[in-house]
Amino acid sequence: MNARWEHFSHEADMGVRGVGATLSEAFEQAALAMTGAVTDPQSVEPREEVAIECEAPDRELLLVEWLNALVYEMAVRKMLFSRFEVQLDGNRLHGRAWGERVEPARHHPAVEVKGATYTALRVAEEGGEWIAQTVVDV
């Protein structure tokens, strides 16, 4: 089973879905899917590391917290991220994200993510893999 990410359709915006063998891996892949809404993640060099800590009452809300923490870092640092590491400790998340400053000529960023929503939000184990998904407002 390979960890992977994909987009799913939402009429106005974009659904991001991460799939992995563990919950942490699904969260990492969901973050990659969010970068994929902006640019091709392979075009982003993992040069600089940013640490992220968050928590929430349940794991679905935690996914939204994690993605929103990344949206914030992308916005204030003008960065894009392409590598993620997530450690879960109950409903606390210790994360690290690696990326670089956005360069329009190289990254051709399509949209800026405004925030992660609670629409189509789902974190669940299905057929032996974990799925973490929600819609991001772009």
Place this chain on the structure above:
Amino acid sequence: MDPGLFKRRSEYEWEIPPQGAMRVPAVIFASEQLIREMDQKVYEQASNVATLPGIVRAAYAMPDAHWGYGFPIGGVAAFDPDEGGVVSAGGVGFDISCGVRCLHTGLKRADVAPVAALLAEALFSRVPAGVGSTGTIRLDPGEMDAMLRGGAQWAVERGWGVPEDLERIEERGRMSGARPEAVSQQAKNRQRDEMGTLGSGNHYLEVQEVTRVFDESIAHAFGLHQGDIVVMIHCGSRGLGHQIGTDYLKRMVAEAARHGIVLPDRELACAPINSDVGREYLGAMRAAINCALANRQIITHLVRGVFADILPHAQLPLLYDVSHNTCKLEPHRVNGGVKQVYVHRKGATRAFGPGHPDLPEAFRDVGQPVLIGGSMGTGSYVLAGTARSEELAFSSACHGAGRAMSRHQAARKWKGRQIVDELAARGVLIRSPSMRGIAEEAPDAYKDVSAVVDAADAAGLARKVARLEPLICIKG
């Protein structure tokens, strides 16, 4: 959707009678064709809004309604604070006070055509657009708060515009009741270098030509004539508004539970208007409205600078500025009387009719200009508020075309370069930092804005005044 699902009130009004937890009906304004094409989610979301505490009259959806977050995009709903009414961050949207502003130029196509490419390049280089772009203005904490309290008035005081602009902006350029202290430090951090930036996604700056006038006398009052060139700016409150949306959505999920409000969808998270969280959100949202008004004012100043260099005889007075993601306290007819209610318009434009006291003198007899942005490279419209719109939908009209397909599908179907070339062949110049962004915003990824506007006109929500078509489009 199947039109058979509705009770048809009139040719353009489709009612969902109250059922289950719905406190009031839901009403969609649309032609039969638009109803058939509309996403089933609009039915579900409009019905969900109708379950919220304190809602009055009905949950409305405009002809461009589509699947949103909790509330449909194109949704209008008003709440009575004395009846336990709520305010919802999702009911306003992430891009608080996203809106459209239109500037006259006094020019005709023949004036612009010889310098169109030069103008496109200059607008693209001087108005920051796209992901990661920053403006030249840096706000220290004191100036940030002054901007959040002062809106476009603040911008004009700092030299970005003229006092005459303020008459032509909703709330005269400054939303009162803003509370900068209710705006998180993160939200302010996101805004520090984003003043005067266009953003990305469906935001744009276009140079357009009036290609058709439907109502000569209202067009005259608006200062629009066949062949006129105008500038249309579509953007919002940038990172600050987005972060406020994020911050309060989260707080409202907890707050709704604390007040025993049952949410059919978490995204409908809300707080009673008469609660600390409700009041704080209103204060923060009003600050974000000011941020959006200041932002469009600064962009206006940048655009005027470009025209001054290239077409120095052009004058660019403001026609009007509307916001289509807001919650505002307004007097409306409720249960035979007039009440102060909180009207959420999410992807819907306020459309005051003739005689409304909040309108500037110039529009008092004809109604408020309602600016409708079409999709990139197609067409936009100017409408006017009607007297009837008050009884129909709290004086509200549509806001745009609405997507017909997701970004995901659009990016797979088209290439940005191909869209740029096709539009260039039709005389429309596109400038954007992202080809993929252009593909996602392809004209055919949106519904036909004309059908939406025709339905709004036929339903009586607003009156069609003029159609505009782009010559230049700067896409974020």
